[in-house]
Amino acid sequence: MMRVGCLASSSKFNQQRDIKNRIWKYLPTKRNRRIKAIDREVNRSVRSIIDNRLKAMKAGEGNYHDLLVIILESNIKEVEQRQNKTYGMTINEVIEEHQEWQSCVREEVLNIFRDKDINVDGLNHLKVVTMIFYEVLRLYPPVAGVPRRVEKDMTLGGFSLPSRIQIGLPIMLIHYDEQLWGNDAKKFNPGRFSEGISKATKNQVIYFPFGWGPRICIGQNFALLEAKTVLAKILQRFSFEFSPSYVHV
Ligand code: HEM
Known part of the structure; x- marks a missing residue:
């Protein structure tokens, strides 16, 4: 399964900004505490959707044909085939699979523009957006x-x-x-x-x-x-x- 790694920015300017942002992320500011709380809340809610879906699938209930079921089924099959729970994706990976590139790309956009207007100079620094x-x-x-x-x-x-x-x-x-x-x-x-x-x-x-x-x-x-x-x-x-x-x- 594809794992996504955010790219280290190439220029010195970007590297300095990356270091600053990385440190900033761990400070217990009001904003960071709120980000963590929202993250926990979203994870809890997605996990409960997945748990309910797994219960329904095990009980043979429901007739879902969405992406979540496809991923869960493929994951269950992989774990069964290998007889080992360390194979296949963990529930967290199932959640993250959807969101990793999006978080990566949002982080890049917010690092460069924050909530300011978009400008050509900043657009030229968007590396992950370009790759996408x-x-x-x-x-x-x-x-x-x-x-x-x-x-x-x-x-x-x-x-x-x-x-x-x-x-x-x-x-x-x-x-x-x-x-x-x-x-x-x-x-x-x-x-x-x-x-x-x-x-x-x-x-x-x-x-x-x-x-x-x-x-x-x-x-x-x-x-x-x-x-x-x-x-x-x-x-x-x-x-x-x-x-x-x-x-x-
Ligand atoms: C994602 C957007 C676009 C895609 C995927 C795309 C794709 C293409 C492709 C494949 C050709 C070559 C056709 C050939 O070789 O026979 C072409 C030619 C051309 N495109 Fe685009 N295009 C896009 C956007 C645009 C835009 C925004 C403009 C104008 C503002 C534009 C203007 C032209 C012109 C004028 C040609 C002909 C060039 C020539 O024959 O000398 N295209 N485009």
Whole structure:
């Protein structure tokens, strides 16, 4: 199961700010005590939902088909198969699995902007947000493929392509290819972009949500800047959680 690690920020400025924030977190200020109390309350409430669901599942009651049941069932199976309770996720991990990237990314946004207005300089320092958008564009590319027309007879990668035919470059299929991306190709793992696109792709053209070459999207920087602005604004004020009826497909 994927474990998420918040990234250490690279610049000296970020490192100093990180150290300050880490120390600040442990001081018994009014705000920190409130954060801890809310955390305990949320955990208690999520744990009671999970406990009730486990009881219902054991009693063969209810007919739930949501993400929580899928995770719990897979966890129970794993523990049974290995005959060992240390395998599989603990209840805490089930809770955290949903929230870790979100907390990571919120922490980054609040570190940089606090409750102030979003500015371009700050947006350029958002590393985890950028990784998350890269991973979202890998798994859910808005443009799933691009067509190209062959202008003259040619051989490409061992294929003979006659002139005037049209070929498709399947962006989405290439983004999901396990031979290119590894066993976790279908998993949401922004961590793969922690050292940028060229490291994640080992300098191969296997990631092109904005196309490639002379016709590459001219709006890509604008689109990413706009998306980062909106996400940062949302994370400053709101949090996301799964709807109880959500099923991942
Ligand atoms: C997440 C958002 C976006 C995605 C995924 C995206 C994706 C793409 C892709 C894949 C292409 C290449 C098409 C090809 O090679 O045939 C393209 C081209 C293009 N995009 Fe985007 N785009 C996005 C946002 C934008 C925005 C916001 C603008 C304008 C403000 C824009 C303007 C263009 C233009 C003008 C081209 C054609 C470039 C050319 O043919 O020389 N795109 N885009």
